[in-house]
Structures are given as structure tokens and as C-alpha cells.
Amino acid sequence: xxxxxxxxxxxxxxxxxxGMTGRLSILxxxxxxxxxxxxxxxxxxxxxxxxxxxxxYILVIRGIPSLxxxxxxxxxxxxxxxxxxxxxxxxxxxxxxxxxxxxxLNSAAYTAEIIAGALRQVPKGLVEAAQALGLSWFQTxxxxxxxxxxxxxxxxxxxxxxxxIKATSLASTITLLDLTGAARLExxxxxxxxxxxxxxxxxxxxxxxxxxWLLRRFEVRLSAGHRNExxxxxxxxxxxxxxxxx
Amino acid sequence: MTMDWLSGYGLQLIFGAxxxxxxxxxxxxxxxxxxxxxxxAKIYGAKPLRYSAEAYTAVVRGVPDLIVIYLIYFGGTVALxxxxxxxxxxxGFAAGVAALxxxxxxxxxxxxxxxxxxxxxxxxxxxxxxxxxxxxAFFRIILPQAWRLALPGFGNLAIILIxxxxxxxxxxxxxxxxxxxxxxGATRQPFLVYSVAAILYLIITSIVSWGFxxxxxxxxxxxx
Amino acid sequence: MESCSSEGGTVVMSxxxxxxxxxxxxxxxxxSVDRGEKIVICGPSGSGxxxxxxxxxRIEKHDGGSIVVEGCLLDHRLTxxxxxxxxxxxxxxxxxxxxxxxxxxxxxLAPMLVRGLKAAEAEDVAISYLRxxxxxxxxxxxxxxxxxxxxxxxxxxxxxCMKPKIMLLDEPTSALDPEMVKEVLNTMIELAGxxxxxxxxTHEMGFARQVADRVIFMDEGAIVEEGAPExxxxxxKTQRARDxxxxxxx
Ligand SMILES: Nc1ncnc2c1ncn2[C@@H]1O[C@H](COP(=O)(O)OP(=O)(O)O)[C@@H](O)[C@H]1O
Ligand SMILES: [Mg+2]
Numbered sequence: 001x002x003x004x005x006x007x008x009x010x011x012x013x014x015x016x017x018x019g020m021t022g023r024l025s026i027l028x029x030x031x032x033x034x035x036x037x038x039x040x041x042x043x044x045x046x047x048x049x050x051x052x053x054x055x056x057y058i059l060v061i062r063g064i065p066s067l068x069x070x071x072x073x074x075x076x077x078x079x080x081x082x083x084x085x086x087x088x089x090x091x092x093x094x095x096x097x098x099x100x101x102x103x104x105l106n107s108a109a110y111t112a113e114i115i116a117g118a119l120r121q122v123p124k125g126l127v128e129a130a131q132a133l134g135l136s137w138f139q140t141x142x143x144x145x146x147x148x149x150x151x152x153x154x155x156x157x158x159x160x161x162x163x164x165i166k167a168t169s170l171a172s173t174i175t176l177l178d179l180t181g182a183a184r185l186e187x188x189x190x191x192x193x194x195x196x197x198x199x200x201x202x203x204x205x206x207x208x209x210x211x212x213w214l215l216r217r218f219e220v221r222l223s224a225g226h227r228n229e230x231x232x233x234x235x236x237x238x239x240x241x242x243x244x245x246x
Numbered sequence: 247m248t249m250d251w252l253s254g255y256g257l258q259l260i261f262g263a264x265x266x267x268x269x270x271x272x273x274x275x276x277x278x279x280x281x282x283x284x285x286x287a288k289i290y291g292a293k294p295l296r297y298s299a300e301a302y303t304a305v306v307r308g309v310p311d312l313i314v315i316y317l318i319y320f321g322g323t324v325a326l327x328x329x330x331x332x333x334x335x336x337x338g339f340a341a342g343v344a345a346l347x348x349x350x351x352x353x354x355x356x357x358x359x360x361x362x363x364x365x366x367x368x369x370x371x372x373x374x375x376x377x378x379x380x381x382x383a384f385f386r387i388i389l390p391q392a393w394r395l396a397l398p399g400f401g402n403l404a405i406i407l408i409x410x411x412x413x414x415x416x417x418x419x420x421x422x423x424x425x426x427x428x429x430x431g432a433t434r435q436p437f438l439v440y441s442v443a444a445i446l447y448l449i450i451t452s453i454v455s456w457g458f459x460x461x462x463x464x465x466x467x468x469x470x
Numbered sequence: 471m472e473s474c475s476s477e478g479g480t481v482v483m484s485x486x487x488x489x490x491x492x493x494x495x496x497x498x499x500x501x502s503v504d505r506g507e508k509i510v511i512c513g514p515s516g517s518g519x520x521x522x523x524x525x526x527x528r529i530e531k532h533d534g535g536s537i538v539v540e541g542c543l544l545d546h547r548l549t550x551x552x553x554x555x556x557x558x559x560x561x562x563x564x565x566x567x568x569x570x571x572x573x574x575x576x577x578x579l580a581p582m583l584v585r586g587l588k589a590a591e592a593e594d595v596a597i598s599y600l601r602x603x604x605x606x607x608x609x610x611x612x613x614x615x616x617x618x619x620x621x622x623x624x625x626x627x628x629x630x631c632m633k634p635k636i637m638l639l640d641e642p643t644s645a646l647d648p649e650m651v652k653e654v655l656n657t658m659i660e661l662a663g664x665x666x667x668x669x670x671x672t673h674e675m676g677f678a679r680q681v682a683d684r685v686i687f688m689d690e691g692a693i694v695e696e697g698a699p700e701x702x703x704x705x706x707k708t709q710r711a712r713d714x715x716x717x718x719x720x
Contacts, residue, residue: 063447063455064447065411066409067412067415068440071423071436071440072440075440076437079436168310169313183316191324192324193320194321197313201313366564366566368566369568371529371566372560372568374527375529375555375559375562375638376580376629378583379583394570
């Protein structure tokens, strides 16, 4: 049934698209992580002036489809002449950067929620013990809280990485030739949706599955070195296990 | 301007929202039935069935939703055209519902599997000891308890589903996002229009989220 | 096709074996229980007591030997299993009440689904047994709103509503706080007075003395000793039983 020659012909172009998907994913995850750490600390802060805005940001981002967020950045901002006249216009005119900004801001909210949850799970007793030993707040974070939180956050973050890679397919809706965009182009040339989309799907599947496998191995190695602590902090659970969150 | 909003555009947005909710609702119902079947197959099924169910979930988890939607929409068009011998434009609503239900089922299946696994084994044993058939034990004893455990994850999925309906805009169904795009083209005020849409989405997802939390509290009656 | 005959004892087990993987939980059990007989099974933890009584209503499948309950040979035939489970009630250590149903609903479920009673009839039956275990006033509550002792009495009533010929009880009092043990034991003693066949795993020696026709002592998957309660408690024949009793009684 399937025409394998169409698949073979489309493959090089799809691979090129996959390169774009990879670049987008890395930049989005980087931006997301940079914003997520301060957001997470703000979310857990005592002061309402910190955790209020952080919570609202996370709530709003999570309540709106990411595709709409992409459209607001790419189409919406151009409505304002001050944006068009600013030095940043070359960035906001460029679909590549628009996707990175929109999905980066989006990923930041989800990642912040993961990190904030992981930070909250670090047992209070351990923090108090560190402080009793005379460690400063900063030292306590670096030596106790963060190493424990990283391991608690990893399973959920792995999920976030996979979801982000999949979300980059939204770039195709604003003319970018990522893997999905390249596939659509091939389909309009060949009228062979099965062959092309199945090939594209297979490439996505290989990327996400192998990455997920790698991250899980990393997770296992990380926790293998900490067996004893694992037992001591028994209530440590991964945040939002297995539940997709986009 | 105000008149335009009150008469045409506002109504168009509302229609978009209604379309969105209908897609979501039908996909939710179909996806839930599929999801329970999938979760049940993963726990109780024979090996081939279990592995097929696992493979299904792995594929849906590993591939972007847009690819699934395109496959079903364009693939369906090609298939129908071949079968009928003339060009058939597949119904966007049906294709969208099918795609979203398939995606929903993959995740819902794992939530139900986890929930069914969490129901203590003694419950099944007690049901069998009382002479209930496996069917009755599942539907009367296991499923109602699993349902309660699945509810938070399920609510999360429902909200994701509502947001995913925006993806159907790529195959031309005039749901909320598509309606917003059309209006912003006409008004040349994309930021304003998309912001209104964003607020509508936010209101709807908040209401659904609140609803599920309430349902969660109510379904916990009888539980310590 | 009638697959059950009505001859012989109520429960007849011969050379019954059961493995969990490579571990032999039952190593050739032979046991015959007469109609109306009250049997108490005791023995150290892990000796296979639960496994034994769970084989009787096929909550656990035995691997070798044969089990005949109420004239039905327990094998792969589903009709036999259904028939046996209709005649055999079971009370669990952890109650296993259905938490999403009220006390009354717990008691009405099986009579309606399995015996085909109408709701009104099932309710009459349920209320009458709940009254007998002195908990009818709690009928509208959910199990989680009751104490452990009350829950176990509901579990007994739930099993009774099926009017079983045989009652299996697996350590019905060992998950209870000490002050609630008595109310459940009293209920069980009343039950015994009805003339029903009872097979009860318990370490409550007072209950065994008062009710049991026969005490069976198990260790390591086998029946090590059996006899009348007075004789068993006063002069156990085997060293293993002596060791066990000295631990339980002190
Ligand atoms: N489902 C099971 N899987 C594996 N081993 C089991 C299982 N159920 C019981 N066993 C083992 O069989 C042995 C007997 O168990 P059980 O009948 O529950 O003992 P008792 O009720 O006398 O304490 C124990 O060693 C137990 O670990
Ligand atoms: Mg036991």
C-alpha cells in the first residue's frame, strides 16, 4: 500500500526539518529553564508580592493553548507601532524567534511548577539540620536542597522535555520549516499524506523515545549514587508522575 | 467598532467557543471509553492485546498532536477519495474529534491503569467471594473506586483537551482560535482579538478545573 | 449438565498443594469438614492458613490434589466456582468493605446481583442481618465512618446476607484494636450457634475453646496436628505446637 519511494524521496527534506526542530527545542528549553528557576523560588516565597505574580503567571500560561501564545507573539505584537519601531522588531518579525519566545515563556511556567514542587518536597528537617550546622541559606541550597530537588524533579522534567519537542511542531503554523512544516510541504507536493506524515511521525518517535531513554538512564545513575539518602527521605516522590501537563 | 463587536465579531467568537466545547465534549466521551478500554487491556488483557495497547500509547506519546491530526485529516481524505472514486473533503469536526479522542485515550488509559492498580486487591477478592461475576466485580466495585482515584489526572487531561482543540484550527474548523484569526484579519487588531480569545480560554479552563476539583471532593464521600 | 453431587462432607480437601513461584505454600493438605462443624485453624504467620481457606472458595487456585465443596469439584469450570462462591461466605482480616457504598448497599449488592433478589427483598434481608450484628442503626453510613469492630460486624452481616452454607473467616479480629475484639468475637459466637459450617483462622484461644469442634495446627504449609480444643490446648502432641502455644498464650 505505502509507496516507499515517496518516503525515501521525502526523507532528506524531513531530516533537514528535524534539524530545525532540534534547534528550536534546545533554545526553548534553555530559555524556559532560565526563567523557571527564579519563577519557582518566587512561587515558593512567603511574600505575596513574589508568589502572587509568579502564581498568576503560571496559572495564565497553563490556562491558554500554546498555539494561541505563538499567535499572540507572532501576529499580535506587530499590531503596535512602538513594537514595529523598536530595535527588537527584527526579532518579533522573525517566526523563528517568535516561536522560541512564545514556547520558552510557556515552558518556563510548566518547568517552574515542576521545580517549585520539587523544592517543596525537600524535607524540612534536612534544611534545619544544615542550618543547625551553621550553613548559610545559599550554602544550604547548594549542598542540600538543590541536589535533592533535582532528583525529585527529573522524571517530570523529562516529560517536559518530550512535550517541548512535540510542541515545536506548532512552528509549522507560522511558516517555519521544522519537521512538521517540512512534512506539510512534502504533502502539498506529492499528495501522499500517509507516506510523508508516517515518516515524519517515525522520525519524531525516534527522537523522543531515544531521548526519553537517555534521560531515564541518567536519572537511574543519578539516584544510584544516592541510595542511602533515597532510603532516608522515603516520601520523595516524582512530581506529577506520568501525567502530561500541556 | 463597538457595534461590530456586539453584532458580528462577538457572535463569531461565541460560535467559535461553542464549536470548541462541542469538539472537546465529544472527544472527551469517546476518548474516555477508549481510554478505559485501553487501561483495562493493559491490566487484564492477553499478551498480544497488552503489547498493542502499550505500543499505541508509546506512539501517541512520542509524536506531536499535529502529526496525528494531519494524518487523520489528510489521510482520511485520501482514503475516502480512493474508496468513493471522487474527491471527498473529510468533515473537519469528525476528523478533529477522532484525532483528539485518540490522543486523549492514550493518556487516559495510563491514568485508569494506575487508578485500577491502586484499588486494593482485597476489593476484588471480596467481590469474588460474594459470588459476583468478573464483569460485575469490575463495573460495580473496581471501576467506581478507580474513577475516584483517576479524577484528578482525568481533570488535568480534560483541560489539556480543551486547549488541544485549538490545534483543529489547522484543518479549517472554525473553533475559537480559527474564529479569532479570521476576525483579526478583518479588524487588523490581532493583539486585541487574540487577547479576548485568551481570556475566553482562561475562563473556560478555570471553570472546568474548578468543576473537577468539586467533583473530586464530592466523589470522596465515603472515603476517610 | 449437573456437575455437582450432593454426597460426602461439606468440604473435602485431599493432597492439596499450592506454590507461589518456587515456594510451596501448601504441601499436601488433607482435610474433611462435616456439615455444621466448627473448625479453628491456627499456626505461625506464613504457615499457609490464609492460603488454605482461600483455596476453598477459589480466591486462590490450588495446583495439585482435589477440593470438593458442597459436592462441587473445584476445577477450571466456571459454573462450579460460581456455585461454590454462592454457598461460601468469607470474612477478611482487613474487612474489605466496599468504601463507595453505604453499609446497607454493601449488604444488598450480592443478594441482588447473584441471587437475583429485588431491591426491597434484599433490603429486608440486609436489615435483618444488620440487626443481628447490632448495627442496623448505622445502615446509611459509609464504612469509613465506622470503627474497625463495627466494620467487621458489617462484613459478617454482608457475608450472611448470601445465606451461605459455609463461612470462612481469616483472622477476623487481628486487625482490630483490643477493645473491639470482644464485640466481633461475640458476633462470631452467635453465628456459630446457628449451626452453620465454620472454618475460622484465629489465635483467639478463648473463642476456640468455646466454639470449635476441632482445632487444626498448621506449620510450613502442612497440617501438623489436629484435635479437640481442650486436648490441643492442654497437651499438644508436637513440639512445634507447644512452642507456638507458649508464644501465643504469653
Ligand atoms: N500472592 C502470593 N505471592 C507469593 N507468596 C505468597 C502469596 N500469598 C502468600 N504467599 C506466601 O505463602 C506463605 C503462606 O502465606 P499465608 O497463607 O498468607 O500464611 P498465613 O496466613 O498462615 O500467615 C507465606 O510465606 C507467604 O509469603
Ligand atoms: Mg494469613
